[in-house]
Amino acid sequence: MFSPAxxxxxxxxxxxxxxxxxxxxxxxxxxxRLVCPSCGGREFTDETLPRDGKILTFTVVRVPPAGFTxxxxxxxxxxxxxxxxxxxxxxxxxxxxxxxxIGTPIRLEFRRVSWDGEAGVIFYGHKAVPA
Amino acid sequence: xxxGIVGYGAFIPRRRIKVEEIAKVWGAxxxxxxxxxxxxxxxxxGADEDTITMSxxxxxxALSRSRGxxxxxxxxxxxxxxxxxxxxxxxxxxVAEAIGAVPEIHIADLEFACKAGTEGLFLAQSLVxxxxxxxxxGIGADTSQGAPGxxxxxxxxxxxxxxxxxxxxxxxxxxxxDTYSWTTDTPDFWxxxxxxxPRHGSRFTGExxxxxxxxxxxxxxxxxxxxxxxxxxxxxxxxPNGKFPMRVGKMLGFTEDQLKTGWLSPWLGNTYSGAxxxxxxxxxxxxxxxxxxxxxxxxxxxxxxSFVFRTTDKLPEVQELAPQTRPQLDENKIxxxxxxxxxxxxxxxMAE
Amino acid sequence: MREVxxxxxxxxxxxxxxxxxxxxxxxxxxxxxxxxxxxxxxxFITVGCMSSGLFTGQEHLVSLLADELGVAGVPAMRVESxxxxxxxxxxxxxxxxxxxxxDVALVTGVEKMTDVDGSDATYALxxxxxxxxxxxxxxxxxxxxxxxxxxxxxxxxxxSKQMAQVAVKxxxxxxxxxxxxxxxxxxxxxxxxxxxxxxxxxxxxxxxxTDGAAALVIASVERAKEIAGDRPMIKITGSGMATDTISLxxxxxxxxxxxxxxxxxxxxxxxGREPADIHVAEVHDCFTIAEIMAxxxxxxxxxxxxxxxxxxxxxxxxxxxxxxxxxxxxxxxHPVGATxxxxxxxxxxxxxxxxxxxxxxxxxxxxxxxxxxxxxxSVVHILEVE
Numbered sequence: 001m002f003s004p005a006x007x008x009x010x011x012x013x014x015x016x017x018x019x020x021x022x023x024x025x026x027x028x029x030x031x032x033r034l035v036c037p038s039c040g041g042r043e044f045t046d047e048t049l050p051r052d053g054k055i056l057t058f059t060v061v062r063v064p065p066a067g068f069t070x071x072x073x074x075x076x077x078x079x080x081x082x083x084x085x086x087x088x089x090x091x092x093x094x095x096x097x098x099x100x101x102i103g104t105p106i107r108l109e110f111r112r113v114s115w116d117g118e119a120g121v122i123f124y125g126h127k128a129v130p131a
Numbered sequence: 132x133x134x135g136i137v138g139y140g141a142f143i144p145r146r147r148i149k150v151e152e153i154a155k156v157w158g159a160x161x162x163x164x165x166x167x168x169x170x171x172x173x174x175x176x177g178a179d180e181d182t183i184t185m186s187x188x189x190x191x192x193a194l195s196r197s198r199g200x201x202x203x204x205x206x207x208x209x210x211x212x213x214x215x216x217x218x219x220x221x222x223x224x225x226v227a228e229a230i231g232a233v234p235e236i237h238i239a240d241l242e243f244a245c246k247a248g249t250e251g252l253f254l255a256q257s258l259v260x261x262x263x264x265x266x267x268x269g270i271g272a273d274t275s276q277g278a279p280g281x282x283x284x285x286x287x288x289x290x291x292x293x294x295x296x297x298x299x300x301x302x303x304x305x306x307x308x309d310t311y312s313w314t315t316d317t318p319d320f321w322x323x324x325x326x327x328x329p330r331h332g333s334r335f336t337g338e339x340x341x342x343x344x345x346x347x348x349x350x351x352x353x354x355x356x357x358x359x360x361x362x363x364x365x366x367x368x369x370x371p372n373g374k375f376p377m378r379v380g381k382m383l384g385f386t387e388d389q390l391k392t393g394w395l396s397p398w399l400g401n402t403y404s405g406a407x408x409x410x411x412x413x414x415x416x417x418x419x420x421x422x423x424x425x426x427x428x429x430x431x432x433x434x435x436x437s438f439v440f441r442t443t444d445k446l447p448e449v450q451e452l453a454p455q456t457r458p459q460l461d462e463n464k465i466x467x468x469x470x471x472x473x474x475x476x477x478x479x480x481m482a483e
Numbered sequence: 484m485r486e487v488x489x490x491x492x493x494x495x496x497x498x499x500x501x502x503x504x505x506x507x508x509x510x511x512x513x514x515x516x517x518x519x520x521x522x523x524x525x526x527f528i529t530v531g532c533m534s535s536g537l538f539t540g541q542e543h544l545v546s547l548l549a550d551e552l553g554v555a556g557v558p559a560m561r562v563e564s565x566x567x568x569x570x571x572x573x574x575x576x577x578x579x580x581x582x583x584x585x586d587v588a589l590v591t592g593v594e595k596m597t598d599v600d601g602s603d604a605t606y607a608l609x610x611x612x613x614x615x616x617x618x619x620x621x622x623x624x625x626x627x628x629x630x631x632x633x634x635x636x637x638x639x640x641x642x643s644k645q646m647a648q649v650a651v652k653x654x655x656x657x658x659x660x661x662x663x664x665x666x667x668x669x670x671x672x673x674x675x676x677x678x679x680x681x682x683x684x685x686x687x688x689x690x691x692x693t694d695g696a697a698a699l700v701i702a703s704v705e706r707a708k709e710i711a712g713d714r715p716m717i718k719i720t721g722s723g724m725a726t727d728t729i730s731l732x733x734x735x736x737x738x739x740x741x742x743x744x745x746x747x748x749x750x751x752x753x754x755g756r757e758p759a760d761i762h763v764a765e766v767h768d769c770f771t772i773a774e775i776m777a778x779x780x781x782x783x784x785x786x787x788x789x790x791x792x793x794x795x796x797x798x799x800x801x802x803x804x805x806x807x808x809x810x811x812x813x814x815x816x817h818p819v820g821a822t823x824x825x826x827x828x829x830x831x832x833x834x835x836x837x838x839x840x841x842x843x844x845x846x847x848x849x850x851x852x853x854x855x856x857x858x859x860x861s862v863v864h865i866l867e868v869e
Contacts, residue, residue, distance in 0.1 A: 010615070015229040031616065037733065057637075057737065059629035060682040061621060065609060066602040068621040069481065070178045070474065076622050078630055078731055086732040090620050092179055093145045095465040097682070102637055110187040110229060111179040113620060122216055123619070124225060127179060 002116035007123055014125040020044035028085040051108040053081035060097040067114050079106055079128050092127040105131040134260045135303035138295035140192020141412040142185045143459040146175040148472045150285055156469045157280045164285055169373025173288035173400025175467055176274040178475050182212045183222045185291035186272045187229045192453035193293040200295060202230045206264025207237040209254050211247025211404045214274045215240055245369055246430025248404035253436055256296040256307050267296045273403035278328035279478055286372050288400025292408035305440040309356045313348040314434030340433045345379045348435030349427040356439050360384035364422035367393030367410035369429035371401045399460055413456040420444040484581045488707040489717045491520025491700035492828040497816035498664040500694040505539050505595035506551045508696040513552055513591055516698035521710055527585035528559035531572030531592035532820035537607035539595050565611035569823020570853030570862030576701055577722050586706045592824035593696040604692050611856035613730035625681040625689050627857040632683055632772040634737045639787030643683055647674035648793045649771035650687050653807050657814025659840040664693050664816030688771040695818030697825035717834050721865030723749030729859040742861040743780035750863040758782030762846040763833050765826035767854040768811040777852055808841045823853035834868040
């Protein structure tokens, strides 16, 4: 859903990787929430995600959803960052997707994630690139 | 009061396409293009890269080299490009938001063909000099387009360079000694609103445009600053291909040694608003304290901005704090064929 | 809580039903179930449907469909749990009847998916994932299950070939099911040679886009004896529902489907049964890997043994625990909201001894497991014939 309002609301998380750490149990929440899913806590401190990590699992989407045709084939991975947080991100700059593996080290870089056709809003965020 | 660069960084995309690959599609004679333009290959942005994404990463590198400049203290951001992703809605606001420099900040996007970047640098350092901002950020970035089959398709490339200016003595890496601009109305290269590709005046873009303005700007700069070519350790010119910057440099009296460090176009292509700025970052990566550097850009339309920089002893301390330019150019390259290139550059007509 | 029995089933053929609208498919299935049950009035209707809004632009199904059936005025509830909407539809009605709020209920599920093109259908299905933190990046459902498959393969050695064998088995069963979308014989090489949709899943590892509806009539055991005393009494002895994190990034253990395990445990507990007691099961094979992981989560096999079990034929029609005798989502089709109800209809048919060539001999205790999204929710029912 290409909503400018929704995109704007998410800038701190998508552009600056702003997350929260639960004061009760230290779990990193990305995105931030009202309730910690681990301990039910309601108090949090601000934390920024690190940009280095590794691939936990991944796929290469070859039949894309609407809006992603230009980026097909699209490698997408579940990545574990150095502070333990897990995020789902596209994997960019991959010459041969067959070279990706569980454990491949990655770095998050600022990229276009999707865009609403030729005339709509562009959604920026981070993608993983092989480190 | 001295003003100078307190942080610098470049970003070059990983993909490349060779001149042979483009020539093959249009039945052109690759060796003669390579010889005539002194070009081998150029950078190609991914479908997920644009002026804004490259500007953000270049700025992050500049912040790393600034050793602790707080983005909130950056008082202005100027992004110069001729490929801003939006025709209306600034690239600068997205860059500023991404680095955390909003909301107390002046932002504007600039356009002046290939010299929009150096105009941004000029404005940023001017505001610092005037005392209006603590730090100013100027960026030159482009994912320029060349019309299919046109000569410019061999050189139009992508890259970005970002410079943070400030006035604190203990942060300055390269002082701005002086600046000079030489600008006229010269219709050598243009793109009308809503058109996809630029047009140019072929050979008219040479002597009356590139050479006349670059020569006048560089010689005017040296006269104003009371300097001669021999005083400089390095000189970097706008590099639309490999040939022009070498020729204009030599015409002005510079040697190949002075020119070669900033001379990236044979392997990078022409990154338009990024061209001479990215060349400058390659120089800063290796310059020693006390080196004088001449930067002379050129933008069609037409004009040329010159800067004289003098490096300080702080520079060697930061050169390795972020990815350097030459390794970004030479390493981890991904070569693409013309079909992939056309797909990535939006040259294929997609379904509505 | 009083006991509840299933006294009727009603299906329509699943497939690309171009000439039938959502309301038509639904009404046909509903009428079939009412006829099978021998009732013409119900106290309550439930409708399981994932997204009539995105697929057909129509919400407010309780009003629309009660009206279509000619019973406007009857209380009704629409439930949604992505692909588990059908199972949840039964659970909601089960609770209504077990609690005494209703005596006879019509349980339905429906989805009309082919009025939109493939890309819009993919978008609608994608709403079962985390829109903001998964869908935003361009992930599709095959992509999410592909990620789970890769972990299962790395951790347990599950192979693409074992996954393909799930498709082979389910298509073989589908050949024997007149209501199935596909009547195709499929071999392992066909699956592995079919186009990659999201590595490592191939086209034939994935269930299709389907139109369809399914219905059941349930009643308190007391009423069931009055209405249908001469037929075998099929009781719902266990009902379990569980949720799990919606996005894979927040799963505690990516190598299991915890929602299925928990829903199963709750159903087994209510029924006083164990996995080894189950004679026949319908399991949510939206993707071949899903069936393997679900059979493990339901306790039919140890963790990691689901793949080898398929290879050894343990889940075949003549195996130790036949899974998806209907053909599963793979061959029968997956009209999202209808699937959970159709699974239960198949178990009822098995327990009645009316499954013809698909009949599992001596089947008395059956299980149906329905799942939403990438395992974000699951509903399990256990049925037994007296």
